[in-house]
Amino acid sequence: MLDWYIRHHPSSAHWCIGEIMREARDRWNIPPEETIRTLRTALSPDGELSKEARTTYFTLLAPRDDID
Numbered sequence: 001m002l003d004w005y006i007r008h009h010p011s012s013a014h015w016c017i018g019e020i021m022r023e024a025r026d027r028w029n030i031p032p033e034e035t036i037r038t039l040r041t042a043l044s045p046d047g048e049l050s051k052e053a054r055t056t057y058f059t060l061l062a063p064r065d066d067i068d
Contacts, residue, residue, distance in 0.1 A: 002039065003047035006057060017061055032063045 005013040017039065024030040040058045043049060049057070 003043050003049055006043075007049060010057070014061060021061075021063070036061055 021032040021035045
């Protein structure tokens with residue numbers, strides 16, 4: 001489902017994944033980088049996104065060090 005969401009509504013998916021990262025960090029102290037890695041890995045086996053598209057999309061989602 002996440003694969004479809006990213007392909008058809010990338011901006012909304014971006015926001016949703018950001019909320020997942022925030023919730024995981026606030027609730028369970030899971031670093032955002034780990035959440036991103038886990039979601040990207042979960043999409044790999046069954047998703048229709050190419051490896052390049054997945055890499056690009058999730059690179060854009062990665063938290064930046066210069067933002068607090």
